[in-house]
Amino acid sequence: MKNLGEIKDLNQRLHFFSAINDSAKDAARFSVKDNICVKGFEARAGSKILSGYVPPFDATCVERMAKKGYNFIGKTVMDEFGFGSFGVNTDVQARNPFDEKRVAGGSSSGAAVATAVLKDHIAISESTGGSISNPASFCGVVGFTPTYGTVSRYGLIDYANSLDKIGLMARSSEEIRKAFDIIRGADRYDTTCTENGITDSKKKKLVVIDQLMHGIDDGILASFEALLAKLEGMGYKVERTSLDFIDKAIPAYYIISMAEASTNLAKYTGYKYGRQLDAFTKKYNEFFTEAREVFGMEAKRRIVLGTFVRSASVKERYYTKALKVRALLANKLSELMKDAFVISPTMPIMAPKIDEAAELPPLQAYAMDSLTIPPNLTGLPHVSFPYDYLKGMPVGAQLVTTHFNDYALLDFVGKWEKSFDYKFKYNL
Numbered sequence: 001m002k003n004l005g006e007i008k009d010l011n012q013r014l015h016f017f018s019a020i021n022d023s024a025k026d027a028a029r030f031s032v033k034d035n036i037c038v039k040g041f042e043a044r045a046g047s048k049i050l051s052g053y054v055p056p057f058d059a060t061c062v063e064r065m066a067k068k069g070y071n072f073i074g075k076t077v078m079d080e081f082g083f084g085s086f087g088v089n090t091d092v093q094a095r096n097p098f099d100e101k102r103v104a105g106g107s108s109s110g111a112a113v114a115t116a117v118l119k120d121h122i123a124i125s126e127s128t129g130g131s132i133s134n135p136a137s138f139c140g141v142v143g144f145t146p147t148y149g150t151v152s153r154y155g156l157i158d159y160a161n162s163l164d165k166i167g168l169m170a171r172s173s174e175e176i177r178k179a180f181d182i183i184r185g186a187d188r189y190d191t192t193c194t195e196n197g198i199t200d201s202k203k204k205k206l207v208v209i210d211q212l213m214h215g216i217d218d219g220i221l222a223s224f225e226a227l228l229a230k231l232e233g234m235g236y237k238v239e240r241t242s243l244d245f246i247d248k249a250i251p252a253y254y255i256i257s258m259a260e261a262s263t264n265l266a267k268y269t270g271y272k273y274g275r276q277l278d279a280f281t282k283k284y285n286e287f288f289t290e291a292r293e294v295f296g297m298e299a300k301r302r303i304v305l306g307t308f309v310r311s312a313s314v315k316e317r318y319y320t321k322a323l324k325v326r327a328l329l330a331n332k333l334s335e336l337m338k339d340a341f342v343i344s345p346t347m348p349i350m351a352p353k354i355d356e357a358a359e360l361p362p363l364q365a366y367a368m369d370s371l372t373i374p375p376n377l378t379g380l381p382h383v384s385f386p387y388d389y390l391k392g393m394p395v396g397a398q399l400v401t402t403h404f405n406d407y408a409l410l411d412f413v414g415k416w417e418k419s420f421d422y423k424f425k426y427n428l
Ligand code: GLN
Pocket: 081, 082, 083, 084, 085, 106, 107, 126, 127, 128, 129, 130, 131, 132, 159, 257, 369
């Protein structure tokens, strides 16, 4: 790489890469979120418990990109195992290129920063409850989360298997479409992954759900209304509707995701998985307590809560009910979107300062996912695209459609991009 030195210098300031591939070529570069395996590069998923784990294989999506001639450039930093919305729940905290005191979003913080500072680059990223949309909107890039099951999860370090989706970030919808067609499609190593055809059923109607518009910053609300007016000018029809049940999405999501996370993290005991200790003289409980003490605060919280909600005595009250909420919401949203897209701002706030985000109480932090969780919980494809800059910081809007209609989202963003000027501070 010609400008490797410059990239390394900027990485010292913005902390987006946890590892850089010194031998990457200049053209068609792609980065990979740290919870996705690239042969020969440490994969920590932002966690100390995986320190020193170097996968001996490539994730399916990585292998497919490399086969098409894309050059792997680096692993991108993230919240530990994807637990977070601001990139602060890990030891290396990415900074927003538009204002270094502010967060880049999360959990795919490094992926969004890399996309905002590098040209000819595409980020392979992952979303469980909004980890692609959120940082994409804070960093002014396009973030695409495909329909659940369209991209193989083989080689992904699981957060919550029924919710995890590998997706993409780039500086344009066109680059995303190219890469999506490379990485998607059936894979014998992931039985939930399907060859199902992707459609491009264009909609002329945009639905705004009233309940989603509560609690949004005034500045964002005003600029979002201006966006709707512009879209009307482009021929779209805007309609407002009520879906009172949608506020159950956050509790249902956190119950399901924590239940699954707690089972996924159970294997990191220091025996087969997780950092290895030499303390073989210790008793079983002492041994794995020591091995697991390096989990961050948020991971520990989720292990405790997730184990609780799926325990026999309360399972019906929490876990089973959350599954019902998910199914009901998927039906209601799909019905609403028969002849329309759902549109909203991507985040209810502008990118907060890093120290403020780190101090947010958990429930307040979870509440910031109000707009990104509904499509993620229900496996619906969605895209966040930049539409404005407020006080120098980018803001994004999120468009959602029905299962497998992913191309229609990229088509919409392609039309929007014709009249939108992307701004980037760096272009390495
Ligand atoms: N903020 C959400 C969470 O902490 C979503 C993160 C993600 O998509 N990985 O679970």
